[in-house]
Amino acid sequence: MITVNTIKDLRKVRQELSSPVGLVPTMGFLHEGHLSLVQKASEDCESVLVSIFVNPTQFGPNEDFNTYPRDIERDLEKLEQHGVSVVWMPEVDEMYPQGFQTWVEVKELSNYLEGKERPGHFKGVATVVTKLFTAVNPDKAYFGQKDAQQAVIIKRLVMDLNIPVDIVVCPIKREADGLAMSSRNVYLSTDQRQAATVLYRSLNEARQSFQAGVTDAEQLREILRETIESEPLAEIQYVSCANPATLEEKNGEVQLALLSLAVKFGSTRLIDNIIIG
Amino acid sequence: MITVNTIKDLRKVRQELSSPVGLVPTMGFLHEGHLSLVQKASEDCESVLVSIFVNPTQFGPNEDFNTYPRDIERDLEKLEQHGVSVVWMPEVDEMYPQGFQTWVEVKELSNYLEGKERPGHFKGVATVVTKLFTAVNPDKAYFGQKDAQQAVIIKRLVMDLNIPVDIVVCPIKREADGLAMSSRNVYLSTDQRQAATVLYRSLNEARQSFQAGVTDAEQLREILRETIESEPLAEIQYVSCANPATLEEKNGEVQLALLSLAVKFGSTRLIDNIIIG
Numbered sequence: 001m002i003t004v005n006t007i008k009d010l011r012k013v014r015q016e017l018s019s020p021v022g023l024v025p026t027m028g029f030l031h032e033g034h035l036s037l038v039q040k041a042s043e044d045c046e047s048v049l050v051s052i053f054v055n056p057t058q059f060g061p062n063e064d065f066n067t068y069p070r071d072i073e074r075d076l077e078k079l080e081q082h083g084v085s086v087v088w089m090p091e092v093d094e095m096y097p098q099g100f101q102t103w104v105e106v107k108e109l110s111n112y113l114e115g116k117e118r119p120g121h122f123k124g125v126a127t128v129v130t131k132l133f134t135a136v137n138p139d140k141a142y143f144g145q146k147d148a149q150q151a152v153i154i155k156r157l158v159m160d161l162n163i164p165v166d167i168v169v170c171p172i173k174r175e176a177d178g179l180a181m182s183s184r185n186v187y188l189s190t191d192q193r194q195a196a197t198v199l200y201r202s203l204n205e206a207r208q209s210f211q212a213g214v215t216d217a218e219q220l221r222e223i224l225r226e227t228i229e230s231e232p233l234a235e236i237q238y239v240s241c242a243n244p245a246t247l248e249e250k251n252g253e254v255q256l257a258l259l260s261l262a263v264k265f266g267s268t269r270l271i272d273n274i275i276i277g
Numbered sequence: 278m279i280t281v282n283t284i285k286d287l288r289k290v291r292q293e294l295s296s297p298v299g300l301v302p303t304m305g306f307l308h309e310g311h312l313s314l315v316q317k318a319s320e321d322c323e324s325v326l327v328s329i330f331v332n333p334t335q336f337g338p339n340e341d342f343n344t345y346p347r348d349i350e351r352d353l354e355k356l357e358q359h360g361v362s363v364v365w366m367p368e369v370d371e372m373y374p375q376g377f378q379t380w381v382e383v384k385e386l387s388n389y390l391e392g393k394e395r396p397g398h399f400k401g402v403a404t405v406v407t408k409l410f411t412a413v414n415p416d417k418a419y420f421g422q423k424d425a426q427q428a429v430i431i432k433r434l435v436m437d438l439n440i441p442v443d444i445v446v447c448p449i450k451r452e453a454d455g456l457a458m459s460s461r462n463v464y465l466s467t468d469q470r471q472a473a474t475v476l477y478r479s480l481n482e483a484r485q486s487f488q489a490g491v492t493d494a495e496q497l498r499e500i501l502r503e504t505i506e507s508e509p510l511a512e513i514q515y516v517s518c519a520n521p522a523t524l525e526e527k528n529g530e531v532q533l534a535l536l537s538l539a540v541k542f543g544s545t546r547l548i549d550n551i552i553i554g
Contacts, residue, residue: 134440
């Protein structure tokens with residue numbers, strides 16, 4: 001396994017990789033969710049390249065950029081065990097050199113859900129992902145369904161900008177009790193960790209009701225809301241029943257929908273989602 | 278010479294081209310200025326690919342998108358004579374399919390000069406140029422110094438987005454009487470065409486004064502202004518003496534500057550520039 005930092009070195013090692021090349025973009029502090037992306041990339045591709053970059057431009061001014069968990073040594077060990085060819089770990093100055101001022105925005109899709117709660121987040125995501133793609137030039141790139149809106153936005157981005165990369169979206173990995181894996185789960189206290197199981201429970205409640213014939217969008221949101229509110233440590237940021245392609249909130253009868261939510265436990269903000277229908 | 282329309286066909290013929298590949302992006306209605314870019318590309322590269330696309334997103338709502346001059350047959354003849362390998366002429370629907378919503382913006386540099394007068398212009402330019410680059414994947418791309426700000430913005434764009442293409446900027450081509458070549462010159466009446474020679478004359482006046490020791494930025498702008506105002510058919514939009522790298526307007530003593538201007542003759546808007554120092 002080769003590790004590189006600069007884009008120049010990256011391009012050199014990229015040239016030597018057997019095709020197809022799969023890219024797994026990460027912010028490090030890898031868990032089973034990330035490793036399932038690496039696993040899928042290994043199955044599909046001759047070479048797997050993982051980037052580790054905690055991208056400052058996708059964090060808001062009051063978000064957790066400075067405290068975002070990092071453990072490069074353990075990350076590299078895991079990636080080595082998973083047969084990764086190259087790990088690219090650019091410095092912030094390399095990605096955003098002095099005078100940097102070019103931004104990529106996927107407009108309408110960034111107005112909903114996470115984009116509404118976190119202004120500028122998807123501008124940072126779209127810009128850094130474009131840069132990862134132009135620097136690495138992968139054949140395929142792997143993202144998790146956990147960040148459902150991000151996956152929709154990146155698919156639109158590569159279509160709109162003619163970037164020749166296949167976007168592969170992989171299922172959410174969950175802990176034994178259903179909590180979606182996230183690097184941010186380490187922030188939770190024991191009580192909060194226990195309380196956070198309400199998220200997946202609420203999604204399952206809504207799914208079961210849907211399967212039992214409750215197909216009204218507002219009723220489904222209400223089920224999410226009520227279930228989460230039964231947990232005193234949970235503070236809802238939003239619950240949503242939206243069109244999975246356009247991300248517009250649904251009203252009336254639902255045949256296919258993205259149920260998603262953002263909930264805070266203390267200062268820790270978690271997201272989760274499922275598709276129904 | 279091969280002509281293609283779709284991006285899919287473009288990628289197929291692109292694969293067969295000998296490297297390095299030079300791209301000359303144009304909006305058609307080719308004049309000697311464009312052909313000098315093609316000539317330079319032929320000298321530098323094994324294959325030359327010319328795109329012809331009148332990009333709607335870089336025109337303002339009251340600008341000349343619908344009347345922009347077109348003559349594809351004559352363009353193709355000229356390009357054939359110049360030994361071009363491939364001409365790519367995408368349809369608007371191909372470049373901006375339904376649901377298109379991803380935009381590239383080079384922020385600060387787009388605030389000055391043309392960007393100030395033409396809101397959204399450089400957003401359209403940056404977006405389409407990014408798309409031309411991702412679709413063609415050229416080794417080098419050729420732009421005219423006539424659009425000085427565009428050249429500065431595109432250099433910043435490829436640096437910021439890690440697009441692996443060398444930007445080559447070629448000198449302005451002028452008519453015998455000094456008027457910078459432009460597809461829009463055909464809009465001019467005989468009187469306006471004669472009057473438009475004042476543009477280059479004003480730039481030369483300022484350059485001569487600079488060489489004779491007039492180095493104050495405001496005095497140089499004043500020389501441009503006075504010379505142009507001596508021509509009754511000319512209506513100044515701006516005259517500028519700016520830092521050629523940052524495009525910020527200069528004050529006080531000048532050692533190196535971009536002198537540039539935009540002037541209307543009737544409804545026809547022309548631009549020109551020189552570098553001094």
